[in-house]
Every structure is written in structure tokens, then in C-alpha cells.
Amino acid sequence: MIERSYETYFRQNRLPHLWCPGCGNGIAMKAIVQAIEKKGWSQDNTVIVSGIGCSSRASGYMDFDTLHTAHGRAIPFATGVKMANPNLNVVVITGDGDCTAIGGNHFIHGCRRNIDLTVILFNNNIYGMTGGQASPMTPLGKKATTAPYGSIDRPFDACKLAEAAGATYVARSTAFHVQHLVKMISDGMDNKGFSFIEALVQCPTAYGRRNKIGEPAKMMAWMRDNAVMKNAWDKLTDDKKIGEKFPIGLFYKAEEETYNESYKHVRELANH
């Protein structure tokens, strides 16, 4: 067998990873390194920053300069890295709890500043690492240890949130649509400014089991059956957007001044 080229981007002595059997995080992590490979970024000028949670363990397996930071604070750390050295490519890996609950404010303000980061949110709909508490992205009616009768809190749509807060690239894909996910991430890396990609991943242990969705493959089949490409979704009438159907693809793209460019003006004025 010819060794796969993406394997060079993993810390081989750290594998196998500690994620549960069938966890989608492994698929999303591979998609990220494949996107980096596609972009031709070197391991020396790429920084991976992650917060806390199952998703954020990914930085430990990736052979780049990596930062495993405080809970919810991946975007502030990444902002610091990017401001200190704008030549670096900075990728943030975060989870649904990390990004939209604990780091909710950091997230919207990162979007608002349009700082040139690529943020990938691994959405597993639950706090997996701490034992299955409901997160702000647990769908209505789904069970969690803190919602034994089903969650009554309406979930965030992180993509709409990012768009409204000012991100200049917003997309969603799933662990089932691997090649699509790689494309969404690499297109996000092309964007100068805050790029946000939500990757829906399955959590068979804390979410699937509790909600009786079944084994990992069934959770992925659910993604296959319910995800609708953006173009097709826009043509659907409201009565067809029922059940658990959700759109995937590129939702928003715009060109705005990045935070590094804005800061340049400040420096010019200060040096005057």
C-alpha cells in the first residue's frame, strides 16, 4: 500500500485517538488535514487552536504548531496568534458547547471583527466529554442527562448566528458528506476574513444512545437522508421543509475589510 499523504499531518505516536468507536470527530479531523493539504499549507506556518471538549482533542493529534486552550477561548487565543503574526494560517477547532455556550461571546465578536481565521465547529449536539449534558445546539425534544424529558430550549442555528454577527464565509456540511466537507473547509480557507464551517458529527455514545438513534452508521445514514444541498433547499416549499431536514452547503460569502487590515490603519496613524 502507498502510505496516504494526509497521514504525515498526524502525530503518529498519538494514534489511535481516544474518541469513542464510531465518533464523527475522526472524520472531520481528516477532512481538515485534507483541506490543508489541498491548500498546500506547510506544517510550519499553520497553527491549530482548539478549546475544550471532545472536538478540541483534535489539536493533540495534528502535527502542526498547536494550542489546546481554555474552555470557549479558542477564538481569542487564535486572534492573538493572527495579530502577532498575520502571515500564519490559523485554524480553530471547536465544539458546539465550547463555541456557542462557554465561548458564545468570543464567537460573535470574532465574527464581528472579521479576523482572518478558519473556524470549524464540530457539532455533535451534546456535551459528550462531560457525560451528555444538553448543549445550546441540542435539538428540541432530544434527551440529555440534564434534559431527561427532552430539551425544551430552542437550539442555536450556528450558521445563522455567524452570518448575523458578521462572518464573511459561512457553510455547513456533515461527517457523511466527507468530500463536500473537505471542499467547504478548503473554500473557507481561501476566504480572507472570518470563515465559519459547521461540521455535523455523530456522537453515538452520549447523544445517539440516549436518544435511541442507534449505532454510528445509522446516525450517518440519518445525515444522508436529512441533509439537503443549499440549492435544492432554496427551491423547497415550506411544507416540504418538515421533520428533521436541514440545509448544507455554502450559506454566505462576502468581502469585508479584515481585522488585520483595519489594525494597519491604526498603526499608521499611531506612527505618524
Place this chain on the structure above:
Amino acid sequence: MKSEFTLKLERCKGCGICVAFCPKQVLALDKLGKVYVADQEKCIACGQCELRCPDYAIFVDKVKEEKK
């Protein structure tokens, strides 16, 4: 189309994703819950197993058939 499998069994956690998404039922899980190639002949080298393996444990390569 002949194919060649490479299994990194120390990485396999037996989640069954490759078994479920194989269109030709080539793969199965053994008694210890690890993947094995049950019916190599049926494999069409589509790569669905490798594409979705979350643990990077299965690799499939196309092998050109030798002319007789």
C-alpha cells in the same frame, strides 16, 4: 477490478461504519469486534470504507489485473 486491503487493526474500534456503507457487503466484524475482509472477490474498490472510517484503520487500493 481487483483490490488490495490494508488494515491497521490497532486503530480499529469496531464501530461498523465501513461494514454498513460497503455497497457489496465485503466487510464484516470478527468475534473481537474488529473488521476483516469477508469476501474479497466482491470488492469493487469504491473506497467508501476508507472514506468514512473515523479511525483511519482501513485502506483500499485498486490493483490492475494482469493480462493472461
